[in-house]
Amino acid sequence: MILSKNIKKKGLNFMKIKEIKEKIKIGIDKIGFAMPNYYLDIRDLATARGIEPDKFTKGLLQLEMSIPPVSQDIVTLGAQAAYDILDKDDLEKIDMIIVGTESGVDQSKASSVFIHGLLDIQPFVRAIEVKEACYGATAALDFAKNHVMNNPESKVLVIASDIAKYGVKSSGESTQGAGSCAMLVSSNPRILEFNNDNVCLTRDVMDFWRPNYSQYAFVEGRFSTEQYLDCLTTTWGRFVEKSQNKLSDFSAVCLHLPYPKLGLKGLTLLLEQAEEEKKEELLARFNESILYSQRVGNIYTGSLFLGLLSLLENNTTLEAGNKIALYSYGSGAVAEVFSLTLVEGYKDQLRNNRFDDFAKRTRISVDEYEKMFFRDTTVDEEGNLDISDIKDESRFVLEKIENHKRVYKKQF
Numbered sequence: 001m002i003l004s005k006n007i008k009k010k011g012l013n014f015m016k017i018k019e020i021k022e023k024i025k026i027g028i029d030k031i032g033f034a035m036p037n038y039y040l041d042i043r044d045l046a047t048a049r050g051i052e053p054d055k056f057t058k059g060l061l062q063l064e065m066s067i068p069p070v071s072q073d074i075v076t077l078g079a080q081a082a083y084d085i086l087d088k089d090d091l092e093k094i095d096m097i098i099v100g101t102e103s104g105v106d107q108s109k110a111s112s113v114f115i116h117g118l119l120d121i122q123p124f125v126r127a128i129e130v131k132e133a134c135y136g137a138t139a140a141l142d143f144a145k146n147h148v149m150n151n152p153e154s155k156v157l158v159i160a161s162d163i164a165k166y167g168v169k170s171s172g173e174s175t176q177g178a179g180s181c182a183m184l185v186s187s188n189p190r191i192l193e194f195n196n197d198n199v200c201l202t203r204d205v206m207d208f209w210r211p212n213y214s215q216y217a218f219v220e221g222r223f224s225t226e227q228y229l230d231c232l233t234t235t236w237g238r239f240v241e242k243s244q245n246k247l248s249d250f251s252a253v254c255l256h257l258p259y260p261k262l263g264l265k266g267l268t269l270l271l272e273q274a275e276e277e278k279k280e281e282l283l284a285r286f287n288e289s290i291l292y293s294q295r296v297g298n299i300y301t302g303s304l305f306l307g308l309l310s311l312l313e314n315n316t317t318l319e320a321g322n323k324i325a326l327y328s329y330g331s332g333a334v335a336e337v338f339s340l341t342l343v344e345g346y347k348d349q350l351r352n353n354r355f356d357d358f359a360k361r362t363r364i365s366v367d368e369y370e371k372m373f374f375r376d377t378t379v380d381e382e383g384n385l386d387i388s389d390i391k392d393e394s395r396f397v398l399e400k401i402e403n404h405k406r407v408y409k410k411q412f
Helices: 002-023 042-048 074-083 088-093 111-119 136-150 221-243 260-273 276-289 300-314 355-360 366-373
Strands: 026-034 038-041 064-066 094-100 126-130 155-164 177-187 192-194 199-202 252-255 323-330 334-342 396-402 405-410
Touching: 026 074, 026 136, 026 300, 026 334, 038 042, 038 366, 042 064, 042 366, 074 111, 074 155, 074 177, 074 396, 074 405, 088 094, 088 155, 094 111, 094 136, 111 126, 111 155, 111 405, 126 136, 136 155, 136 177, 136 300, 136 323, 136 334, 155 300, 177 300, 199 221, 221 260, 221 323, 221 334, 252 260, 252 276, 252 300, 260 276, 276 300, 300 323
Parallel strands: 064 177, 094 126, 094 155, 252 323
Antiparallel strands: 026 177, 026 192, 038 064, 155 177, 192 334, 199 334, 323 334, 396 405
């Protein structure tokens, strides 16, 4: 009898805890972005390769690619993206850092550990790195959400940081890029709230992969495109069925953007059954979501979230309460569809002058790009790499590799 009462009491307590958790609003409180200080005009690349520029500018909807020197990698870019948005209170309350990447700098040590040190975040932190092609950071967001749900006073730093690199004159050369998006996940967020409607799909396919022994990825281009689109329609169908959402419920759709034209192909599939007015609305929002990607290129895990940031900072119509659907895709393959809701005053947490950052970058020639991006980084017999000849004025840099150890530096 006593046991029965205790079980009932525990059951009631569990229900109360569940109700409290469901009432906690969790989402993205801050979002930032960092890219290298150099870029290559895609038309210059086309001309140098004997290709009609329209094949890149219209066929891919790509204009520029961010190019990092050896002194910049996923750690320095991730640290910079986070530094731009974090304040002293954040540094004290962050107790988890997750980096989503497929450009890891070490097979053992997580890039988040390096970033934790560079940002001087309080020591009692869980720092990990997750990998699944371009999808990893989306999983990290869900991990962050669940952590904050159980620890409402906590803040989680999620970083999507990658360098897309395929090789000189390779088939993927026009879809390279580098950059990092940082997102601070917390309760009572000031930009976007999670809607807890995620639907994931996993299928074992070989459309894009990079073995440990290979410097560059292998890709089955047409097959990868087919998988991206089929995973989208399949996951979207399940998402609609499970959440009872309709396309008309959303004010914008953000998609993973390995290159903007692929995102447009995906959105076009979703728009087939939409009313004409809704088509025009969602296409207008899509065009706003690709403005940054067109000038940065492919940043793998960060591509979806760079599109989200571009949409938020460049639209003039989205309001609090509007819902945004997102499609994340990682080759291999894992896909996810989920949605976010805009919070009152979200624009106050964003920038309205980010194009100034693009204007400050240095344009480089194809020859300079080849020497910079494909510089030999093989360490000597003692595990050292001297890159002191690189004059990098960024806040965070890779200073050298010494005795097989990467040495990072905060310069100011």
